[in-house]
Amino acid sequence: MPKVTFTDTGDQADAEEGGSLKDLTKNQGWPIAYGCEDGVCGTCIVEVKEGKENLNEMEEVEDQTLDMMGMKDGNHRLCCQCKVKGDVSIKGM
Template identity: 40%
Template sequence: MTLKKLTILPTGTEVLLPAGSPLTEVEYEIPQRLIPFGCRSGSCGACVIEVLEGFDSLGDPDHDELDFLEDLGRTGGDHRLACQCRLRGDATVRVADDT
């Protein structure tokens, strides 16, 4: 089993997950709730993350995710819904702020 590393800022917490794991697995690996997962279906926007490194390591966003991110004002290509991502390589993310 190949493990991939997800680094979550600002804490710098590193989580190792099997390649292809959904990011929702993070909440089972660490006691802190660093990514606020809500609905887990890509419709609430609670888990918007900014991808700082390894955007391609999270899989390709589908059309619905891109549309929803646009509705949330998160355009520009560096935001994702964490619940829709699968870790395929090392990545660094932080939860998007509300500003």
């Protein structure tokens, strides 16, 4: 079962294989803010510290939003667009 670590607090949680990162962070009560939940507003941005290869490929909407924010550096993702496929560590922004 994939493990997600929230580096701000050191909390860890088990994720469903292919499960939504948004749902997991909400269920855990981790302080990541959400707005549109559609990959458009950029509110839910996090830095992926480890395991970026263990998240789903970016869809066009997320790619465009990160580009507009100047955060398309390969280390940032929008939680509302992420599915967990393996262990990842994320840091709030």
